[in-house]
Amino acid sequence: MSVLDTEIASQPQLWRQMVELAPAYCDILPSPGANVVLVGCGSSLHMAEAYAALRRRTGAATIAVPSSEATMMTLRSADMVVAISRSGTTTETVVALERVAGKVRTLAITAGSGSPLAAAAEESIVLPQIDERSVVQTRSATCVFELLRATVDEAGAAEAISAAEVALGASVPDIAGVDHVVFLGSGFSIGLAGEAALKVLEMSQVVAEWYPAFEYRHGPLVAARPGTVVWWLSPVDRRLFDDLATAGVRQVEFAFDSAGSLVMAQRFAAALAIGRGLDPAAPSGLPRSIVLD
Structure with a gap:
């Protein structure tokens, strides 16, 4: 099993740890009525978007x-202001916290011990156990989401663990002929759809997009073709599903929590990369952290 495979497979166990840890951080995580702004880049931003949607639901x-x-x-x-960064060194995220130091309550969530982000924040949650050797993020991003999700949707967080276990035991969807992938979500799964698309693009360099499910009809649908896979992280709209099927578009749907579907999307992205002769863990030209001069 590769390093990336091991990191992907570790998610259910680590998610359980995150759910168990959540009560210990309740005093520093956002209170139910707080007006919160989350900042991040890449995978961290997508997890922030998903958590923000869950909080808005309350x-x-x-x-x-x-x-x-x-x-x-x-x-x-x-x-x-809550800032998320795996390394804790992402320049734009560190700068965002430094700009409001002493003016607004700030919290950093990172896997990077002793990082500039943690130093810039009033409070920090440092989770070195979720870090990865791979350049591409998988478990580090989802663990942060699971920790945050457990504070607003404990039942959903528990369901996600079971869904991830199912996803890890199931067969990866067929990658033959795939040259375009579209992920559709609704509510908090829009953020997860963005993360799934980022995994496909980073690992395999296959064009990947994401949309709120009902927005897909409003223009992007014209790019669907036989090489397209439409992946539903939201409940399926049967009219759109049938229209796509008529057009010869392959579709993927799972009857479990969308966080589990994201785990399957990680595996799918890795398989696509390997099928194209690429290293899914360390894409060419992609640094582990974006640090600007």
Whole structure:
């Protein structure tokens, strides 16, 4: 088993740890009524988007923005700014926290012990056990989401663990002839769909997109073709499903939590990469962390 395979397979066990750890961090994680802005880049941003959607479902004012787009007005409008970065060295995310130091309550979530991000934050959650040797993020991103999800949707977090176990035991969808993948989500699974698309693009260099499920009809559908796979992380809309099937588009759907479907998408992305002669764990030209001068 490769390093990447081991990291992907470790997710259910680590997710259990995250659910068990969540109560210990309740005093520093966002309170139910807090106005929260989350910042991150890449995989961290997608996990922030998913968590923000879950908090909004409870009525809590929460948004997720790319660290590079986090204006002072946006950051200062919050009761709390939460910054996510695997390494804790991502320049844009560190800068976003430094800009509001002492003005807004700040929390860093990272796998990087002694990182600049943790140093810039008022409080930090450091999770070295979720870190990876691979350049491409899998478990580090999903573990942060599972930790956060457990604070607002404990039942869903538990269901996700079971779903991930099922996903790891199931066969990977056929990769033959795939040259375009579209992930569809709704609610919090839109963020997970974005992360799934990023995994396919990073690992395999196959064109991958993501949309809210009902937005797919509004333009992007025209690019669907026989080489396209449409992957449902949201409940399937049968009318759209039937239209795509008529057009010869392959579709993937699973009857389990969308976080489990993301685990399957990670495996699918790795298989696509290997099928194209690429290293899914360390894509050419992709650094482990984006650190700008």
